[in-house]
Amino acid sequence: MAKISCPQCHQQVDSQAITCPYCRTTLKAYGHPGITLHRAAKGTYLCDTCTYHVDDSCTFPQRPYAKDCTLYQNIADRNAQIEEQKSSNNFDASIKSWIKRNQALILILGLLLICLLFVIFTS
Structure with missing residues (x-):
């Protein structure tokens, strides 16, 4: 169970709490535990x-x-x-992007390599 600090009283409360059990400060917007309410200092x-x-x-x-x-x-x-x-991961991302764009080329080259290996080993 994750804890957060209440912005008003600074007590540790459950991160899903809608209001602080100590000072009754609203912690979540519209009474919904999934909507965080940000507060200014x-x-x-x-x-x-x-x-x-x-x-x-x-x-x-x-x-x-x-x-x-x-x-x-x-x-x-x-x-x-x-x-x-x-x-x-700038280099890693560019490699992944290139592979995604050239899947057909990679598939054809892979098939040619398999055919070449098959011919070499069967003769």
């Missing part, structure tokens, strides 16, 4: 660090002064994730 707004605010695609009515949001995505985390995807 005191004196700050979520929009200052949100990807959707930066690219101007946010339609949340509380923008740019949102204190809680269900769609919040930290721009620093998103940029780090993109950089990690670019740097890790």
